[in-house]
Structures are given as C-alpha cells and as structure tokens.
Amino acid sequence: MFFNRTLATLLASAVIASPVFASTIKIGEVGSMSGSEATFGVSTHEGISLAIKEQNAKGGIKGKKIELISLDNQGKPEEAAIATTKLVTQDKVTAVLGEVASSRSLAMAPIAQQNKVPMISPSSTNPKVTEVGDYIFRVCFIDPFQGKVMAKFASDELKAKKVAILRDVKSDYSVGLSNFFTEAFKKSGGEIVVDQSYSSGEVDFNSQLTSIRAKKPDAIFVPGYYTEVGLIAKQARKLGIKVPLLGGDGWDSEKLYEIGGKSLNNSYFSNHYSQEDQSASVQNFIKSYKTAYKKTPDGLAAMGYDAAQVLFAAMDKTKSMSAGEIRDALAKTKDFQAVTGRITIDEKRNASKPAVVLEVKDGKFLYKSTVNP
Amino acid sequence: MAEFIQYLINGLSQGGTYALIALGYTMVFGILQLINFAHGEVYMLGAFSGLYTSKLAGPQLSAFFNKIFNGAADQMSTPAAICTAIVIIMVAMVVCALVGFCVERLAYRPLRSSPRINLLITAVGVSLFFQYSGQIIFGSDPKAYPDLFENLESWTFGSDENLLVINPLQVFVFVTAIVLMLILRHIIFHTRLGRAMRAVSFNHDLASLMGIPTDRVIAATFMLGSALAGAAGVMVGMTYPKVEPLMGSLPGLKAFCAAVLGGIGNVTGAVLGSFILGLAEALLSGYGTPTYKDALAFAILIFILLIKPSGLLGVHRTEKV
Numbered sequence: 209m210f211f212n213r214t215l216a217t218l219l220a221s222a223v224i225a226s227p228v229f230a231s232t233i234k235i236g237e238v239g240s241m242s243g244s245e246a247t248f249g250v251s252t253h254e255g256i257s258l259a260i261k262e263q264n265a266k267g268g269i270k271g272k273k274i275e276l277i278s279l280d281n282q283g284k285p286e287e288a289a290i291a292t293t294k295l296v297t298q299d300k301v302t303a304v305l306g307e308v309a310s311s312r313s314l315a316m317a318p319i320a321q322q323n324k325v326p327m328i329s330p331s332s333t334n335p336k337v338t339e340v341g342d343y344i345f346r347v348c349f350i351d352p353f354q355g356k357v358m359a360k361f362a363s364d365e366l367k368a369k370k371v372a373i374l375r376d377v378k379s380d381y382s383v384g385l386s387n388f389f390t391e392a393f394k395k396s397g398g399e400i401v402v403d404q405s406y407s408s409g410e411v412d413f414n415s416q417l418t419s420i421r422a423k424k425p426d427a428i429f430v431p432g433y434y435t436e437v438g439l440i441a442k443q444a445r446k447l448g449i450k451v452p453l454l455g456g457d458g459w460d461s462e463k464l465y466e467i468g469g470k471s472l473n474n475s476y477f478s479n480h481y482s483q484e485d486q487s488a489s490v491q492n493f494i495k496s497y498k499t500a501y502k503k504t505p506d507g508l509a510a511m512g513y514d515a516a517q518v519l520f521a522a523m524d525k526t527k528s529m530s531a532g533e534i535r536d537a538l539a540k541t542k543d544f545q546a547v548t549g550r551i552t553i554d555e556k557r558n559a560s561k562p563a564v565v566l567e568v569k570d571g572k573f574l575y576k577s578t579v580n581p
Numbered sequence: 582m583a584e585f586i587q588y589l590i591n592g593l594s595q596g597g598t599y600a601l602i603a604l605g606y607t608m609v610f611g612i613l614q615l616i617n618f619a620h621g622e623v624y625m626l627g628a629f630s631g632l633y634t635s636k637l638a639g640p641q642l643s644a645f646f647n648k649i650f651n652g653a654a655d656q657m658s659t660p661a662a663i664c665t666a667i668v669i670i671m672v673a674m675v676v677c678a679l680v681g682f683c684v685e686r687l688a689y690r691p692l693r694s695s696p697r698i699n700l701l702i703t704a705v706g707v708s709l710f711f712q713y714s715g716q717i718i719f720g721s722d723p724k725a726y727p728d729l730f731e732n733l734e735s736w737t738f739g740s741d742e743n744l745l746v747i748n749p750l751q752v753f754v755f756v757t758a759i760v761l762m763l764i765l766r767h768i769i770f771h772t773r774l775g776r777a778m779r780a781v782s783f784n785h786d787l788a789s790l791m792g793i794p795t796d797r798v799i800a801a802t803f804m805l806g807s808a809l810a811g812a813a814g815v816m817v818g819m820t821y822p823k824v825e826p827l828m829g830s831l832p833g834l835k836a837f838c839a840a841v842l843g844g845i846g847n848v849t850g851a852v853l854g855s856f857i858l859g860l861a862e863a864l865l866s867g868y869g870t871p872t873y874k875d876a877l878a879f880a881i882l883i884f885i886l887l888i889k890p891s892g893l894l895g896v897h898r899t900e901k902v
Contacts (some may be wrong), residue, residue, distance in 0.1 A: 415864075
C-alpha cells in the first residue's frame with residue numbers, strides 16, 4: 209500500500225512536470241457559461257478564445273500551441289470549486305483563468321493556491337480574491353477603487369448629497385462595493401440616507417424601493433448584477449423614482465437593457481473600458497472581436513482577452529514554464545499594454561489601472577469620464 | 582401613511598401570484614393528499630409558454646386588437662394590451678393544463694395504489710426533471726419578457742411626502758387572482774364535476790363505488806390547478822420581465838407554505854394564506870430586514886404547524902387507521 213502510494217506520487221509528479229515536454233500547453237477556464245449570469249461567462253470565454261486563437265496563429269508560446277479547457281459552473285460557487293479541482297487534478301492545466309463573479313473566484317482560489325497553479329481572475333473586483341494566496345492574480349481594478357470612482361462621480365458630477373444604497377447580500381462583490389462606496393462617499397461629505405438589501409434571484413424590489421423613495425435620495429447606488437438591476441430600474445421608475453441609478457461593472461451586459469429597457473436611462477456605472485475609446489488597442493480588439501463573433505465586445509470580453517494576454521506574456525518570459533516561474537513572471541508584469549489600459553501587477557497581485565464611467569442611454573453605454581487610480 | 586399603503590399594495594399583488602400557485606397545491610392535496618412538488622415547475626412552464634407566445638404571435642395579436650379598439654394597427658392602447666395579455670394567459674393555461682394532465686397520467690397514476698411516500702418522491706423527481714430539461718431546452722440564462730404595457734402609465738395619487746403609485750399591472754394580477762378563485766369556488770361547489778371532486782376528496786374508494794370516474798376527476802383537478810399556475814407564470818413574467826428555468830422552485834415552496842397557512846385542501850384558505858404571506862413579506866422588507874424575506878414563509882410554516890396544524894381555515898380531519 210505504502211509502496212503503491214509512493215509510486216502514485218512519483219507518477220503524479222511526472223505528470224505534473226510533463227507540461228514541459230507536452231506538445232500543447234493546457235489552460236483551464238472556469239466561467240458561468242449558463243445560469244443567471246450567463247453573459248458574464250460567455251463574454252469572458254469569447255475574449256479568452258480570441259486571445260488564444262491569435263496567439264496560436266502567431267505560433268503559440270515557445271513553439272507550443274495553447275489548448276483551452278473550459279468548464280461551466282452554472283453560476284454556482286460550489287460548481288466553480290468542483291470545476292477547478294477537475295482542471296487542476298485531472299486535466300493538469302498549467303494555469304487557470306476565471307471567474308468573473310467574486311463569490312465564485314473565492315471558491316476557486318483556495319484550490320488553485322493549494323495545488324500551486326497560477327490563477328488569474330479577469331474581472332473579480334472584491335479585494336479578498338487575491339488575498340487567498342500568492343498564486344492568485346487579477347487583471348482588473350479592485351472595489352475600493354471602483355467604490356471611490358462612483359462616490360467621486362456622485363458628488364462631483366451629479367452633485368448628490370444624499371445617496372441610498374440597495375445591495376445584494378448574497379454577493380461578496382455587491383456587499384464589498386457597497387461598503388467601499390459608503391466609506392468614500394462619507395469622506396467626501398455626503399450622506400447615506402438608507403441602506404437597503406435584497407438577495408440575488410429575487411424579482412420583487414417594490415418594498416425596498418418604497419422605503420428608499422421615502423428618504424428622497426439624490427441618487428441610488430445599486431452595485432448588483434445585470435439580471436436584478438434591470439428589474440430594479442424598471443420597478444423604481446414605475447414607483448415614481450426619477451433620480452439617477454449608479455452601479456459597478458456588474459451591470460455590463462447587453463441583457464441589462466433587454467430586461468430594464470428605457471427605465472435605465474439616466475443611470476451610470478463604472479467599467480473596465482469603453483467601446484468608444486478611440487485608442488488603437490481598443491479599436492483593433494473591437495474589430496477582431498466583431499469579425500470573430502459578429503457582435504460588439506462588452507467589458508468582460510475585453511477582460512477575458514487581457515487576462516489571457518497577460519498570462520501568455522508571463523509564460524513567454526519563463527524558461528521551463530513551471531508553475532513557480534509563471535507565478536514569478538506574472539508578479540513582475542509591468543506596464544503591459546492591454547485592451548483595457550496599461551496593466552501593472554502590484555505587490556498584492558492586483559492590477560492598478562484606470563476606470564471609466566459610462567452612461568446608459570437607450571441601450572447604449574456612452575462614455576462619461578475616465579478616473580485614474 | 583402613504584408609504585404603509587404602498588407596502589400593502591405591493592404585498593397584495595405579490596400575494597395574488599402566490600394565491601394562483603397555492604390554489605393548485607391545495608386542490609391536488611385536497612383530492613390526493615399529495616403535495617405536488619412539480620407544481621412550481623408548471624408555473625415556470627406557464628411563464629415560458631407565455632414568453633414564446635408573445636414572441637411569436639404578440640405583435641400580430643396586439644395589431645389585431647388595436648384595429649378593433651382604435652382603428653389604427655400601430656397604436657398600442659390599454660384595452661388592446663389587456664386583451665393581448667388575456668389571450669397569452671389563456672394559451673399558457675391550456676399548455677399548462679396539458680402538462681398537468683401528462684404529469685398525472687404518466688407519473689402519478691401508475692403509483693395510485695402505492696404508499697404515499699412513493700408519490701411524494703416521484704413529485705420531487707418530476708420537479709427536478711422539469712427544472713433541468715428546462716435548462717437544456719430554454720437555456721439557463723434569464724430571458725427578458727416583451728413589454729406589452731410599455732406605454733401604460735402608473736396611477737399616481739398625492740405628491741411628494743405622500744406619493745402613492747399604483748402600477749395597473751399589480752391591480753390586474755390581484756383582480757385576476759380573485760376572479761379565478763371565485764370561478765374555482767363555483768366549479769367546486771356548484772357543478773357536477775365539483776361535486777365529484779368533493780366526493781373523491783372525501784373518500785376515494787367509496788366515490789368510485791358510487792360510480793364516480795375517479796381517475797377522470799383527478800385528471801381534471803390536475804388540469805385545473807396547473808392552468809392556474811400557468812396563469813400565474815405569465816402574470817409574473819409580465820410584472821417582473823425576467824424568466825428562467827429555475828424560477829419556479831422558490832415561489833412554489835412559498836405558495837405551498839401559504840396553502841398550509843390557510844389550511845391545505847381549502848380553496849379560500851389558500852388565497853387567504855397567500856395574501857397574508859404577500860403582505861407580511863412586503864412589510865418585512867419595508868420596515869425590517871429584506872434579507873429574511875425568504876425565510877419568513879418557512880418561519881410561518883413552522884409556526885402554523887406548531888400552533889394550528891390544520892391551518893387558519895382548515896378543518897381537522899381524524900386520521901383513519
């Protein structure tokens with residue numbers, strides 16, 4: 209028995225070391241390809257796939273083609289954990305890309321960390337994600353910054369003094385972002401008049417909105433995901449609430465407008481990039497994405513593309529492409545020119561980069577301003 | 582004060598949808614003593630059949646009704662929108678009645694003589710079957726409902742401090758729930774079918790000895806209950822324009838709690854229980870913590886089972902041994 213186990217360990221370590229000799233580089237992806245936040249996973253997947261296609265067309269990395277193994281987690285943290293375990297232990301992937309939602313990244317990160325497989329989250333903004341360990345990275349900004357951006361926008365641009373908050377208590381992302389917004393908004397002299405909550409999956413928000421309406425805020429901060437935000441906007445307008453709604457990158461989906469419709473006019477959210485950005489890197493990306501998928505990429509598609517690019521650049525810098533080397537190379541990423549801006553990974557393995565504020569108008573996301581960290 | 586009344590209105594419209602689902606639970610329980618856990622999924626299927634009907638035939642339907650009401654085919658008027666909605670609801674009710682019939686015929690009837698626990702487990706199985714095949718067929722991402730009532734203005738009373746806004750859809754849901762309950766009461770207490778249903782509910786074997794076609798009566802009960810759930814599905818889709826294959830499980834469970842609260846097996850009780858639950862949820866989210874909203878239904882369930890297990894309007898039945 210003991211002998212068997214030693215043998216097994218030996219075999220296992222041989223397999224782990226094998227990417228060096230393998231003909232392809234396996235990269236794992238976990239995303240919500242189905243479930244209530246399906247556009248998050250699908251967009252990210254398309255961004256990653258595009259990056260891989262382009263890299264392979266250029267000859268891959270060090271002469272090896274990249275192979276993507278993507279698994280669906282149906283939008284559930286427990287499924288995300290199972291998928292990560294499978295990628296790491298069975299498929300022996302070199303690195304893991306994912307997830308969009310912070311709750312699901314938090315379920316994946318401990319597994320990647322334990323097995324010492326580098327993981328890059330394209331767009332989980334909750335600070336706790338990379339705090340899990342030194343193998344966990346992200347290529348997006350974090351919520352303390354995002355909260356500050358929206359607080360600044362509310363007080364400077366909208367001249368709001370009183371803001372109401374409607375947070376999703378089931379989501380680490382929404383709770384975190386609400387807290388950081390509150391902190392920043394109070395610091396700038398504003399007042400949070402009411403802090404209401406809901407749980408994702410609910411459809412009726414009339415009661416929460418009625419209690420918010422009674423407090424007469426100048427704006428309402430709703431840092432949820434697009435599925436609920438669309439309904440919230442609709443019900444808010446029906447209840448006679450006319451003030452702007454504010455949110456974060458969780459709003460970024462074409463479905464937002466499909467559900468919320470015109471009720472979303474006069475709403476603003478912070479995001480990773482704007483399609484209206486005229487810089488060459490953005491426009492080139494939009495062009496190749498449109499050729500590949502016949503639609504305009506949302507922010508999460510761009511983040512997926514960037515996460516993959518950052519990973520390839522780091523892999524290219526290593527000698528043997530071992531997990532430790534990739535980790536070190538990722539940590540040294542500096543001024544990497546990506547679609548969503550220059551990416552520098554800081555000592556906490558977060559990316560520091562600018563955010564944009566977008567206005568929702570008749571189904572389009574119009575560029576309002578850029579805020580630098 | 583206006584705020585309080587607003588909560589009451591929100592609660593009543595929410596209660597209306599619970600009521601339509603709870604009626605189906607209560608009817609099936611009254612007849613078979615079976616908790617049909619697949620009922621929430623029938624509600625989901627109702628929402629989806631409404632969605633596809635309005636996607637496929639919605640524009641033609643509303644153009645047709647517009648022509649009748651104001652001569653022009655391109656102007657959406659309120660009566661035309663309501664007529665379109667009623668047609669869509671009726672289509673969904675027919676689809677769901679068929680689904681209810683099939684479920685009873687294929688899943689429950691073969692088990693009629695087996696212990697009740699087998700039926701209960703089958704019900705859970707049917708429920709999961711619909712949830713997951715729904716995800717395969719419809720896709721599991723949420724679908725947006727086409728907005729028939731886009732131009733419908735809310736009714737506003739008072740202003741500023743005492744603003745009261747009533748969404749006509751909320752009233753529509755509430756009124757439909759009451760009307761359908763009255764029709765159901767009429768069927769149960771004033772028709773031959775209703776008398777047969779009551780007889781089967783009273784004693785299954787004795788009823789069949791009296792020449793009542795029990796199988797047909799049970800099938801009719803399932804179809805009626807499922808049709809009501811289908812109507813609820815469409816109305817929820819119209820009020821909250823987001824439908825997904827898993828949307829039925831939680832409202833289904835809550836409606837079940839409401840039915841138990843009112844006295845399971847009792848039609849008026851199911852409606853009463855649903856309105857109480859709707860109001861309680863609205864008031865809790867308004868004045869307390871909305872986080873506990875979903876827990877409330879189950880807290881009420883436990884409470885009522887401890888205090889008065891037969892429910893508010895239920896009559897205590899002695900268990901035959």
